[in-house]
Structure formats: C-alpha cells, structure tokens
Amino acid sequence: MTINSGSPATFRVALAQMRSGRSVAANIDSTVALVREAKAAGADYVMTPEMTSLFEADREKLFEVLAPEAEDTALAHLQELARSLGLWLHVGSLPIKASPDRAVNRSFVLAPSGAIAARYDKIHLFDVDLAGGESYRESESFQPGETAVLADLPWGRIGLSICYDVRFPALYRALAEAGASFLAVPAAFTHRTGEAHWHVLLRARAIENGCFVFAAAQGGRHDNGRETFGHSLIVDPWGRILGEGGTAPGIIIADIDPAEVVSARGRVPSLQHGRRFSVVEPSAEPRLHVIGAAP
Numbered sequence: 001m002t003i004n005s006g007s008p009a010t011f012r013v014a015l016a017q018m019r020s021g022r023s024v025a026a027n028i029d030s031t032v033a034l035v036r037e038a039k040a041a042g043a044d045y046v047m048t049p050e051m052t053s054l055f056e057a058d059r060e061k062l063f064e065v066l067a068p069e070a071e072d073t074a075l076a077h078l079q080e081l082a083r084s085l086g087l088w089l090h091v092g093s094l095p096i097k098a099s100p101d102r103a104v105n106r107s108f109v110l111a112p113s114g115a116i117a118a119r120y121d122k123i124h125l126f127d128v129d130l131a132g133g134e135s136y137r138e139s140e141s142f143q144p145g146e147t148a149v150l151a152d153l154p155w156g157r158i159g160l161s162i163c164y165d166v167r168f169p170a171l172y173r174a175l176a177e178a179g180a181s182f183l184a185v186p187a188a189f190t191h192r193t194g195e196a197h198w199h200v201l202l203r204a205r206a207i208e209n210g211c212f213v214f215a216a217a218q219g220g221r222h223d224n225g226r227e228t229f230g231h232s233l234i235v236d237p238w239g240r241i242l243g244e245g246g247t248a249p250g251i252i253i254a255d256i257d258p259a260e261v262v263s264a265r266g267r268v269p270s271l272q273h274g275r276r277f278s279v280v281e282p283s284a285e286p287r288l289h290v291i292g293a294a295p
C-alpha cells in the first residue's frame with residue numbers, strides 16, 4: 001500500500017446534514033444554501049447525504065420525476081454549484097433512471113471544474129423488515145451497482161459507498177487495499193437502526209481500515225413519512241469523532257490531516273496482518289475440535 005507523501009498537508013471537510021423531502025426544487029435550494037455556508041467556512045470538500053435531491057418513498061411518484069443522468073436537472077445544478085464555488089462537491093446520492101422500471105442510487109464526486117470525477121451506484125440495497133412493521137424494499141425501485149469505486153482527491157484517495165453498504169466490511173477493506181485514505185458513507189439511516197448501530201459501524205470501518213470516515217446524513221422527520229437518524233459524522237483513523245451533527249439540517253466541519261492515516265496504520269498495522277487463514281469446511285472427519293465437548 002502506498003501513501004502519497006506529496007499531498008498537501010491538511011484540508012477542510014464539511015458535511016451537509018439535510019432533511020430532504022419530495023420537492024426537488026426545495027431540496028436543491030437547501031443544498032445550495034448549505035454548500036454556500038460550507039464555502040464561507042473555508043471548506044475544500046463538501047459532502048451531502050444519500051438522496052440529496054429527492055427523498056420519495058412512493059414508487060409511482062418517484063418514477064414521475066426520475067430522469068437519466070444526462071437529463072437530470074439536479075445534477076446539472078450541482079455541477080454548476082461546484083464550479084461557481086470552486087470546491088469538491090461529493091453528492092451523496094441522487095436517484096437516476098437506469099431503465100423503464102429501475103433507478104440507480106448514484107453518488108457523484110464533482111471536481112471544482114464541475115466535471116464528474118467519479119460515480120458510484122449503491123451495491124447493497126436495503127430490503128429489510130424491522131420491528132413494529134417497519135419495512136423497506138429498496139430493490140423494488142432500484143437496481144444494485146456491481147463495482148467498487150475510488151476517486152483521487154488532491155489530498156489522497158477516497159473510497160465510495162452509500163448507507164446500507166456500511167454493514168458490509170469487505171467492501172471497505174477492498175477500498176482500503178486499493179489505496180483509500182478516506183471512506184465516504186453518505187446515508188439516510190433509519191432512526192431505529194441508527195440509534196443502535198450508526199456510530200459503532202462507522203467507527204469500526206475507520207479503525208479496522210485506518211481511514212478517515214465522512215458520513216453526511218439525512219436527519220429528522222421527512223415529508224415522505226420517514227424518520228432518519230441524522231448525526232452526520234467525521235471519524236479519524238484512530239476512531240475518534242472529529243465532528244458530529246444532531247438531527248437538524250446544518251453543516252459540520254473538521255480539518256483533516258492525511259498524515260494521520262500513516263500514523264494510525266503505523267501504530268496498529270492490521271491492514272497488513274489480514275487474510276492469514278483458510279476456512280475449513282465441515283467434513284465427516286472434523287479437523288476443528290471443540291475442547292471439552294461431549295463425546
């Protein structure tokens with residue numbers, strides 16, 4: 001694994017916490033206001049949450065609004081925003097039409113020129129039944145991506161992911177092994193699961209990979225009936241929380257020193273100590289013995 005020692009020392013990260021709803025125009029207005037606020041605070045890189053432009057639970061209404069990437073007006077607007085402010089704008093995700101009956105949940109890393117530096121389609125879709133009848137079938141409207149993606153920022157390499165992906169550590173290990181210093185987890189976590197798992201999962205991904213984790217979140221009660229957990233989080237490679245949001249829209253900021261990736265991995269080189277086992281399948285003649293088990 002190589003770390004680019006020629007990278008500039010530090011950069012300022014801002015996460016925009018949002019409460020996106022069913023109006024694309026209103027969501028874009030909120031995004032513009034938050035990204036401008038981040039720029040005024042000196043941000044070099046700004047991330048927005050999953051479903052920045054539209055948080056629509058009704059499949060029919062979603063498909064009335066969806067457009068292919070080349071015709072998506074929200075994307076064009078955000079590219080112009082990145083260009084006019086001259087910063088890196090990581091759009092957590094937008095729903096993009098992929099076929100007559102499926103969308104992709106797609107992240108965009110926009111360069112300060114406004115150009116698309118990287119795009120990533122959410123791989124793991126949230127098809128989950130929670131307690132109390134709370135049920136999600138993301139795959140009814142979305143098709144999964146099949147490719148892990150990284151982007152080169154001026155300060156190092158960032159690995160892309162979205163929300164439910166955070167529960168699949170092998171993805172992040174692959175991104176770290178491909179040179180990521182930063183891991184992006186824009187999200188719209190449910191309140192119920194966020195309360196139980198959000199901080200632990202994000203800190204674990206940071207610690208086990210020696211990476212910074214940037215996780216911009218949706219938070220609060222949305223006009224589509226959903227309640228999301230909020231608590232946008234910036235975590236350093238040692239697992240310390242550098243910035244945290246509440247549930248209200250706003251920005252959080254932290255200054256990031258990429259050299260901390262090197263120092264954390266130097267203290268605990270677990271990335272280099274991985275994959276040192278093979279798995280023994282159960283067989284008629286067991287080769288794994290349980291001490292003290294009844295004969």
Ligand SMILES: O=C(O)CNC(=O)[C@H](CS)NC(=O)CCC(=O)C(=O)O
Nearest residue numbers: 056126136138163164188189190193
């Ligand atoms: O449906 C949309 O419009 C936008 N997509 C989402 O909100 C997605 C799929 S329902 N949410 C998650 O992945 C939450 C994961 C989560 O909460 C967990 O892993 O616990």
